[in-house]
Amino acid sequence: MLKMRYLYGVLLQILFLLHYVYCEDFNLFGEAGQAYALVVYIGHPPQKLHVLVDTGSTTLAIAAYARKDSNIYYHEGNSTTLYNSGKEVQAKYSQGTWSGQLASDFIQFPSLPSIPEVRSDLALITKSYKFFMNGSGWQGLLGLAYLPVAAWGENVVVGSWLDFLEKSVKKPMSFELKLCGTQSPVNATHYGKLTMFDDNNATEIRDFVYRTPILRKRWYEVGVLSIRLLNTTKSNNLTESLKGNKTSDFNLNTINIDNCRELNIEKSIVDSGTTSIRMPDAIFRQVVNELRNSAQVSNMLILDEFWYHGEAACWPEPQDWYLPSLAIDILSTEADNQYFTLEIPAQNFMRVITARNNTAATGTVSEFCYKLGLEAGGKETVLGYTAMEGLQVLFNRSAGWIGWKESSCGPNARVTGPFNTTKSLLYMCQLTEQLPDVNVSIKAAQWTLCAISIVAAAVLIYLLAPCIKMFFIRPLPRSQQISLSQAALVEQET
Numbered sequence: 001m002l003k004m005r006y007l008y009g010v011l012l013q014i015l016f017l018l019h020y021v022y023c024e025d026f027n028l029f030g031e032a033g034q035a036y037a038l039v040v041y042i043g044h045p046p047q048k049l050h051v052l053v054d055t056g057s058t059t060l061a062i063a064a065y066a067r068k069d070s071n072i073y074y075h076e077g078n079s080t081t082l083y084n085s086g087k088e089v090q091a092k093y094s095q096g097t098w099s100g101q102l103a104s105d106f107i108q109f110p111s112l113p114s115i116p117e118v119r120s121d122l123a124l125i126t127k128s129y130k131f132f133m134n135g136s137g138w139q140g141l142l143g144l145a146y147l148p149v150a151a152w153g154e155n156v157v158v159g160s161w162l163d164f165l166e167k168s169v170k171k172p173m174s175f176e177l178k179l180c181g182t183q184s185p186v187n188a189t190h191y192g193k194l195t196m197f198d199d200n201n202a203t204e205i206r207d208f209v210y211r212t213p214i215l216r217k218r219w220y221e222v223g224v225l226s227i228r229l230l231n232t233t234k235s236n237n238l239t240e241s242l243k244g245n246k247t248s249d250f251n252l253n254t255i256n257i258d259n260c261r262e263l264n265i266e267k268s269i270v271d272s273g274t275t276s277i278r279m280p281d282a283i284f285r286q287v288v289n290e291l292r293n294s295a296q297v298s299n300m301l302i303l304d305e306f307w308y309h310g311e312a313a314c315w316p317e318p319q320d321w322y323l324p325s326l327a328i329d330i331l332s333t334e335a336d337n338q339y340f341t342l343e344i345p346a347q348n349f350m351r352v353i354t355a356r357n358n359t360a361a362t363g364t365v366s367e368f369c370y371k372l373g374l375e376a377g378g379k380e381t382v383l384g385y386t387a388m389e390g391l392q393v394l395f396n397r398s399a400g401w402i403g404w405k406e407s408s409c410g411p412n413a414r415v416t417g418p419f420n421t422t423k424s425l426l427y428m429c430q431l432t433e434q435l436p437d438v439n440v441s442i443k444a445a446q447w448t449l450c451a452i453s454i455v456a457a458a459v460l461i462y463l464l465a466p467c468i469k470m471f472f473i474r475p476l477p478r479s480q481q482i483s484l485s486q487a488a489l490v491e492q493e494t
């Protein structure tokens, strides 16, 4: 009887999971370590391809040649509607480059039925270096940032799909990313949803009370005031007290002015094409030292290679993390002395990269590997998708703000605030003053292009690199710690 009930429970759980994965209409998905991809139809007859949704670049760029590791690409010859200008264009990302040709064709997204098919510029990638990942499930990028950081060539800029869409529907469009992370402890595939809104859909928008201004319309540049850990010892009550609108005890005396200046010294961007939260070296060290100590206090022994060198850590079963949340304070649109806080739980930044349950048939070893979703990034601050999972993030392009709210799916991330400081954060943290709208014309774009370095935002790639197999000493319930090696595990199996 008990067994039946147990089986029934398991069955229900599986059904629930299936429901969750297949019925909640996700349109974004990706493998561990890769960003979120969307299906696109290009040309007539439509060719179905996958593109990464990337707020860190502007151009729709598609592989147009067979690569060593993939023969899925856009076949120029098969589209009757392609116009290829033959003009060379190129783009450089923090990791990888590509070059190709400026072309135009019809673009449609089958999972966005309210969005009409439009003819749009696109870049046909004919050569690339360290851009496509081995065996990646995507063949290109859908850049959603502003024209000044589009791919370009001599006297040409590749226009952005969003601009073509706006011209076609004759109203400004906004988009929302609802990234949910993984849906099951034994499968590292992540899911999410991209939704497009026009300003008539403002009713849905009203609940975005936490908004941050886009300081410059190139990348999605925002004001990040601090990146810190929440104090776990009083976290429960802290969260209660933070719910209100009262002035936080975390004020200018505790906002480290040097840190907030350092965070924005070059720029801080919101980039769905990057995995990690990247921050200046000194701040990274401070945050990770605290995390490491916190792990030690709770008897979790994790090697320094994991914390400081981006190595993976593996265990024979899925892990729950008892680590403090990361708090990211960002400038509010309401006033220049007001900010709000994104609370990113450990589940976000202790990222699953392999989830393999042992199958008796194949005799493989169970393996659950994690990588730290925080990186030291020189002068730039990048809020990659690690900072978005469990939240809904609305990019209101025309009005120039990004809204954040808690999501119904994914990790238990939160948004709290608003909090006031006594002085202007724009001034104290030397945030760039808001610039007027960038004139959306190629001339203006070219002018801007000359003025800025085109080293575009960090796209994608959180290399799954040589995933060092490390089985750590792990506290076992009630018993002594044992050291696990791969050999020991195999023995246990047999």
Ligand SMILES: *[C@@H]1O[C@H](CO)[C@@H](O)[C@H](O)[C@H]1NC(C)=O
Residues within 6 Å of the ligand: 047, 075, 078
């Ligand atoms: C392109 O056309 C060729 C020949 O017409 C056909 O064999 C091939 O399957 C087509 N490829 C795609 C991706 O449609």
Ligand SMILES: *[C@@H]1O[C@H](CO)[C@@H](O)[C@H](O)[C@H]1NC(C)=O
Residues within 6 Å of the ligand: 069, 134, 135
């Ligand atoms: C690329 O993937 C293939 C098949 O999955 C594999 O055989 C090959 O070793 C991989 N190459 C690199 C450089 O990782």
Ligand SMILES: *[C@@H]1O[C@H](CO)[C@@H](O)[C@H](O)[C@H]1NC(C)=O
Residues within 6 Å of the ligand: 021, 186, 187, 188, 189
């Ligand atoms: C994870 O789940 C998806 C969808 O349910 C499936 O397509 C994929 O093969 C799974 N991955 C692994 C490694 O089991």
Ligand SMILES: *[C@@H]1O[C@H](CO)[C@@H](O)[C@H](O)[C@H]1NC(C)=O
Residues within 6 Å of the ligand: 114, 196, 197, 198, 200, 201
């Ligand atoms: C506005 O929202 C509704 C409900 O979500 C949706 O059906 C409709 O397509 C949206 N309109 C536009 C133009 O996106």
Ligand SMILES: *[C@@H]1O[C@H](CO)[C@@H](O)[C@H](O)[C@H]1NC(C)=O
Residues within 6 Å of the ligand: 173, 174, 197, 198, 199, 200, 201, 202, 205, 396, 399
């Ligand atoms: C964008 O912001 C403007 C001004 O705040 C607002 O009127 C408009 O409805 C917003 N659009 C969307 C889709 O949220």
Ligand SMILES: *[C@@H]1O[C@H](CO)[C@@H](O)[C@H](O)[C@H]1NC(C)=O
Residues within 6 Å of the ligand: 231, 232, 233, 234
């Ligand atoms: C956390 O809170 C405790 C008790 O309130 C305090 O002693 C400690 O200094 C705090 N730690 C940090 C990093 O703020």
Ligand SMILES: *[C@@H]1O[C@H](CO)[C@@H](O)[C@H](O)[C@H]1NC(C)=O
Residues within 6 Å of the ligand: 233, 234, 235, 236, 237
């Ligand atoms: C939170 O506050 C309540 C009363 O205000 C107290 O009873 C409780 O012990 C506190 N919890 C923690 C974790 O400090």
Ligand SMILES: *[C@@H]1O[C@H](CO)[C@@H](O)[C@H](O)[C@H]1NC(C)=O
Residues within 6 Å of the ligand: 245, 246, 247, 334, 335, 337, 338, 419, 420
């Ligand atoms: C915070 O600042 C805003 C704008 O300056 C002001 O309207 C609001 O009343 C302040 N709130 C508190 C709690 O001080």
Ligand SMILES: *[C@@H]1O[C@H](CO)[C@@H](O)[C@H](O)[C@H]1NC(C)=O
Residues within 6 Å of the ligand: 244, 245, 246, 247
């Ligand atoms: C919070 O805001 C409400 C109204 O919005 C106000 O009545 C209340 O005094 C505020 N609380 C604090 C602590 O400022």
Ligand SMILES: *[C@@H]1O[C@H](CO)[C@@H](O)[C@H](O)[C@H]1NC(C)=O
Residues within 6 Å of the ligand: 185, 186, 317, 318, 357, 358, 359
């Ligand atoms: C792994 O599989 C075994 C049986 O195949 C099952 O008992 C166990 O619960 C699974 N582990 C997880 C984390 O799902």
